[in-house]
Amino acid sequence: MVRPDELGASDLDRWRSFQCSGPTAHPFLAPEFVQAVGRLRRQVRVAVMEDDGGTVGFFPFERGRLGYGTPPAPGLTDAHGLVHAPDAEWDPQELLRACGLSVWEFDHLVDGQKPFERFQVLRVPSPVMDLSGGYAAFRADVRSRSKSFLSELERKGRALGRDHGALTFTLGSADVDDLRRIMAWKSEQYRRTGRSDRFRVPWIRELLESLLTTRTDTFTGTLSVLRAGDTPIAGHFGLRNGAALAGWFPAFDAGFRRYSPGLLHHLMLAEHAAADGVVEIDMGRGAKGYKDCFRSRDLVVAEGRIVRRSPAAAVHWARREPVRRLRNRVLADPRLYRAADRVLKQAASVHTRVVGAAQTR
Known part of the structure; x- marks a missing residue:
């Protein structure tokens, strides 16, 4: 059991060798990401699994109160699991015991984690932009799925260029001001739609800025920006590991909404990423209209929990299970999801008006 930064060069090479292919090649399971989170969240640990003296797996996790375990940066990441050799086997209960955990809860468990499969309670699609055949x-x-979608989107792109200047796209910007602008746009979107603003949390902002400057042979934070003339209008920050790009924080300037800048950005992201060797972009689990526009196929991720028999585990179950079931019921029913979304947006609108009125007094 080690802190992420205590892993040696041979450990990191071994970890990366396990990620050469398959579901665990996901950027959120890369050692660079785990180490970046570990520098900001001291409760992150990595269990190094050995068999006959050789390392066969790495299990990154966070340990909270009463032995409550999660993947690193819970609620932010779209891939969870144990990175392992192809033939590795393990006992989940024994793993938790060795890690000092009473519970390990996951909501984006990748495929191929056979010892964990019996603990899954829900499997859901995670849409992917497949670029393996080129742009x-x-x-x-x-x-082929919508003859009018691309034509209409390109019409908007031409109008945007006429009104505000020629469109340019940058893949791999290292400008922290570009990143901060995207975080500001995303914060405004969270407030507008009644969601919790993640960027009010200092360590999350620090994490993204740290990942922006992270560069290894296989892993990098990837920032892209769409401009009209000299004006940034949309962008995205994600993570790349080898040929896989994980979508994370897309955002746009709401003042340009009528031009669909977010959709234009995603189309140009596909073009530039494919030219740079990316073969898939995981857009992440969740019901978003723009994902349906660009979805080529789905990955499958699972949620569930592994529980050891203990009083602490019973407390966690009582606290979280009713909320989890209600959330999944809403997400699974389009009518309930639309109703919940309307309520959140109405609440956000009321809050904005109240705050604005208070500020004018």
Whole structure:
């Protein structure tokens, strides 16, 4: 059991070798990401699994009060699990015992985690932009599902260029001001839609800025920006590991909403990422309209929990299970989701008006 920064060079090489292919190649399971989180959240640990003296797996986790365990940066990440050799086997209960955990809860468990499969309670799709055949093939697939979508989007792009200047796209910006601008746009979106603003949490802002400057042979924080003339209008910050790009924080300037800048950005992201060797972009679990526009296929992620028999585990179950069931019921029913979304937006609108009135007094 070690802190992420205590892993040696041979450990990191071994970890990366396990990530060469398959579901655990996901950027959120890369050692660089775990180490970045570990520098800001001191409760992050990595269990190093050995068999006959050789390392066969790495299990990154956070340990909270009463032995409550989660993946690193819970609620922020779209891939959870144990990174392991192809033939590795383990006992989940024994793993938790060795880690000092009474519970390990996950909501984005990747496929291929066979010892964990019996603890899954829900499996859900995570839409992917498939670029393995190149941008032209991806574009043809999008057009085959909706003949008018690309035509309308490109019409808006031409109008945006006429009104505000030629469109340019940057993939791999290292400008922290670009990143901070995207976080500000995202914060405004959270407030507008009644969601909790993640960027009010200092360590999350610090994490993204740290990842922006992280560069290894396989891993990098990837910032992209769409401009009209000299004006940034949309952007995205995600993580790349090898040929896989994880979507994370897309955002746009709401003042340009009528041009669909977020959709334009995603289309150009696909083009530039494919040219740079990316073969898939995981857009993440969740019901978002723009994901349906660009979805090529789905990954499958699971949620559930592993529980050891203990009083602490019973407390966690009583606290979280009713909330989890209610949330999943809402997410699974489009009518309930739309109703909940309306309520959140109405509450956000009321809050904005009240705050504005108070500030004018």
